[in-house]
Amino acid sequence: MTAHTRPERPRPQRPAKRQMVLALLITLMVTGLTWTVAVSLADDSVRTPLAWGAGAAALALCVAVPWAVHGRAETRRLTAELAERRHRLDDFADQEVPALVGRLRGGASTDTALGAARPDNNAEAKVLRTLAEEVGRAEAGKAAALAAGAGAAARLQALTIGMLAELRDMEHRHGDEDVLGDLLLLDHRTAQAGRLADSIAVITGARSGRRWSKPIVMESIIRGAMGRIGGYQRVRSHSTVNVAVAGHAAEGVMHALAELLDNAANFSPPTAEVHVYVEEVQTGVVITVEDSGLVMSDVALRRAERAVSAKELDLSTLSGTRLGLAVVGRLARKHGLRISFRPSARGGTGVLMVIPQELITRPRSPEESPSRAAPAKTAPAAAPLPAPTPAPEVERPAPPAAPAADDRPPATREHSPADPTGTDELPQFGESGLPKRRRGRTLANANRQERARQDRAAPAPAHSPAESAARFGAFRQALQGRDRATGDQTELSPREKSHPEEHTP
Incomplete structure (x- = not known):
């Protein structure tokens, strides 16, 4: 034609x-x-x-x-x-x-x-014909490249989810502090690889992360974002708000915040702290990330503003140092977030992320949610011991007839690496009284349940659940003791950062 x-x-x-x-x-x-x-x-x-x-x-x-x-x-x-x-x-x-x-x-x-x-005229018609053919070929190549990238990102996401599930199972089975420390480090590195896979999925337009059926509290959002970056030890959180993010947008908000925290940690001195402030305003919730690095020039600020506010992603402008801002821009357009930059009072750069009121909900109180009340009562069981001393001598009770695979205090139970709440492991019941199966279960969960059934037939472990909890608490206290030496009294281990569900009230 x-x-x-x-x-x-x-x-x-x-x-x-x-x-x-x-x-x-x-x-x-x-x-x-x-x-x-x-x-x-x-x-x-x-x-x-x-x-x-x-x-x-x-x-x-x-x-x-x-x-x-x-x-x-x-x-x-x-x-x-x-x-x-x-x-x-x-x-x-x-x-x-x-x-x-x-x-x-x-x-x-x-x-x-x-x-x-x-x-x-005919000359213009020939020009349009040539241009259309060239642009058509370029668009076809771009679509093929994005599809290939999306497929690779999906495979990386599946691999990281499987690796995290296997590492979680190893952490359950190994009680040696040295081995557990190495497993926690691998767990944290794998969580960072999963964030990179999610970033590639966002850039290529594929599905990134998972969608939650329940709102996620803001504390878990911040902890989950901190657990996905390398410099989590330098991040200080200042949040007193009691709000939650809608489940369909929780993963996107967490991912965008992780990218902003990663940029702040990478572009500031290795010893400088990154502070996160959360404030509830009339239009929603404002999360401010401030670092003490170099102050961005006006040109750099305008470039960053364009990167997070561009309507269409220009792949030709992407580079290794600007990939995070492009991901933040895509997530901001998807969920209606507003991102802005300004000089920080600490001498570096401040980034403001405004979560609209449409994505904000109020978490249910313990009286309204009986399923969450029980873990809240046993939460002190996961508190770190005063010092990394050996586990106290306790009288071992007789082994139960059929011990469960997760016979641990509720506050020390571990969940999916992408699960920022601690309530998804609790069963849900329908009107008939029978338990209901939920979506999002992976093959790793099925394997873990199979191993749990095999463990029921195996001999009882050498340590009682109380001793195991005390040993793990002592090891966690030892990890936190290194960070407290720098003056931080609220620092968490990589495992606790990357799995905020263990600290969700």
């Missing part, structure tokens, strides 16, 4: 011939009158030469003046035609070409996009 050529616009026609005739008549009249007066007033001795000379001059004027008038008229016509062509060319470049590219990027085929174009 070829583009339909637009009909020629009417061009201004100049009556050049009539102007020439009119100029000739006027010239003849003026020169004739002048010749007659001059000859009649001249002396007889010069009358004949004057007549011939004046006649020749009059004839020359009669020829020159009409041609001059014709030339001037032709110049005006050509100037007007040139201006008209220039106007049509500007119209072609400013309207036809962008419209064609927009239709192609919108998913239209080459023939469909060309069918809606209206070029003025």
Whole structure:
């Protein structure tokens, strides 16, 4: 299909011939009158030469003046035609070409996009045809690359989820502090790899993370974001709000906050702290991330603002240092977040993320949620011991007939690495009284349940549940003791950061 050529616009026609005739008549009249007066007033001795000379001059004027008038008229016509062509060319470049590219990027085929174009001539039609073919090939290549990236990101996400499940199972089975410390480190690194896989999924337009059926409290959002970055030890959280984020947007908010925290930690001195402030305002919740790094220049601030507010993601502008801001921009557009940058009072850069009121809910109180009341009562069981001393001697009770795989205090139970709440492990019951199966269960959960059934048939462990809890608490106290040496009294281990559900009230 070829583009339909637009009909020629009417061009201004100049009556050049009539102007020439009119100029000739006027010239003849003026020169004739002048010749007659001059000859009649001249002396007889010069009358004949004057007549011939004046006649020749009059004839020359009669020829020159009409041609001059014709030339001037032709110049005006050509100037007007040139201006008209220039106007049509500007119209072609400013309207036809962008419209064609927009239709192609919108998913239209080459023939469909060309069918809606209206070029003025065949030359413009050829230009549009060539442009449409090139843009079509480029868009097809871009779509194929994004699809391949989305597929790779999905595989990486599946691998990281499986690795986290296996590491979690190993942490349950190994009681040695050195081995458990290495497993926690691997768990934290795997959580960072999972964040990178989610970032690739966001860039390629694929599904990232999971959607929760319940709201996630703000404390768990912050802890989950801290657990996905490398410099979590330097992050200080200051939050007193009692709000939650809607389940469908919790993962996106957590991921965007993790990217902002990672940028703040990477672009500030290794010993500088990153502070997170949470404040509830009339329009929603404001999360402020402030670092003590170098102050961004006005050019850098404008570039960052464009990266998080651009309507369309330009893949050509992505680089290793700006990937995080592009991810934040995509998530902000998806969930209606507002991101802004400003100089920080601490000497670095401050980033404000506004969560709209539509995504904010109030968590249910313990009286309204009996399923959460029981873990809240036993939460002190997970409190760190005063010092990393050996577990106290306790009397071992007789082994139960069928011990469960998770016979630990509720506050020390561990969940899915992407699960920021501690209530998803509790069963839900329908109207008939039977338990209901929930979505989101992975193959790793099934394997863990199978291993739990096998453990029921195995001999009882050497340590009682109380001893195991005390040993794990002592090890966690030892990990926290290293961070308290720097002056922080609220620092968490990598495992606790990457799994905020263990600390959700």
